[in-house]
Amino acid sequence: MNASVNPPDKLDDEWIARREDLRHRPARSDRRSLTHLLDPRQFDREFLDEMCDLTTDIRTLAKTREGLNALRSLLSHKRAMLYFTQPSTRTFLSFNNACHILGIRTSEIRDSSTSSEVKGESIEDSIRTFSSYVDVIIMRTAEKGLAQRAAQLLDTTPRPLPIINAGSGKDQHPTQALLDIYTLERSFSDSGGIDGKTIGMMGDLARGRTVRSLCYLMKNYRDVKLVFVAPHAFGMEPDIKQHLADHEIPFRETTELDAVLGDLDAIYVTRMQSEHDIDGESALVDLSRYSIGPEQLEKIKPSGVVMHPLPRGPELHPDVDNDPRAKYWRQERNGMWMRAAVLTKVFGAEREFYELCR
Ligand code: NCD
DSSP states (O other), rough: TTTTTOOOOOOOHHHHHHHHHHHOOOOOOOOOSOOOOOGGGGGGHHHHHHHHHHHHHHHHHHHHHHHHHHHTTTTTTEEEEEOOOOOHHHHHHHHHHHHHHHTOOEEEEEEEEGGGGGGGGGHHHHHHHHHHHEEHHHHHHHHSSSHHHHHHHHTTTSSOOOEEEEETTTBBBBHHHHHHHHHHHHTTTTTTTTTTEEEESSSSSTTTTTHHHHHHGGSTTOOOOEEEEOOOGGOOOOOHHHHHHTTTEEEEEESOOHGGGGGSSSSOOOOOOOOOOOSGGGGGGGGGGOOOOOHHTTTTTOEEEEEESOOOOOOOOGGGGGTTOOOHHHHHHHHHHHHHHHHHHHHTTTHHHHHOOO
């Protein structure tokens, strides 16, 4: 694997140095295994740092054609089930493409009306059925806790394969939180990473699972402060605030974006989750007060970071897209690399990956 034999495309100095480092890095055997990926509370700092490194290492190898070809052999003996019965563009496509990058074959169900669930098959029997055909189940469902139940169920069967939670109702989105951490760490790579930063979260914090999961990860970083910007009716839920209090993570809540914008190192913008409305309640909110556009950009620090899990609504103006502080398109792409790292980790293939890099 000599870069001079196959000239790499678009390799700048950072990637060239990283590729060289990967070639010579001694194999580590002290890395921990990951059985299921269900809830962000299962991650500690060591794990998060390891996942961020692995993500960048996979991206590095994938920068060249020969690297991509090598990656495609890493898990070519594995099959994945993408069970996505809730709408998804990014999470689905990024997992699907992460699988393909690693050579994993995929099957999918994207609508339970096309599966035997319409014939009355229980979700337990459906999950067990998937496990007959594949080696990992990646699932997005409207029901909170379903991924946990699936994992517990499979752990009692002769085929206890890994379950990855790709979004569970209004509750959690752990792989999004991983890619958000990766994006924040990289965005702050010249200023000490996430430690010591003030991070704002704005929008529908009550029903947005991305911010709930990201909050759970904050205990792993030193001196982080959180600022929640939301209308009263959609503020952060008490369970998350209790978690932050238990871990002595300072947070404050406000309805006034303008008053806090200049204090923030990052603003994580989210949309109204109106699909969860019972009685049209999101239409009652004046969203223009909770949005980022050119006017707000002027108040954001020059080193500030604007993130959004996407899809966006009126809370994030397209005119922000070309500002260097807008990180959401990068964030979206980071999701594919982080999910490739998740799959590598779940299959315990890190050592083989680092061997491919030599
Ligand atoms: C998020 C989700 O599904 O929770 N989207 C995503 O996975 N990128 C955010 C959202 O839908 O608002």
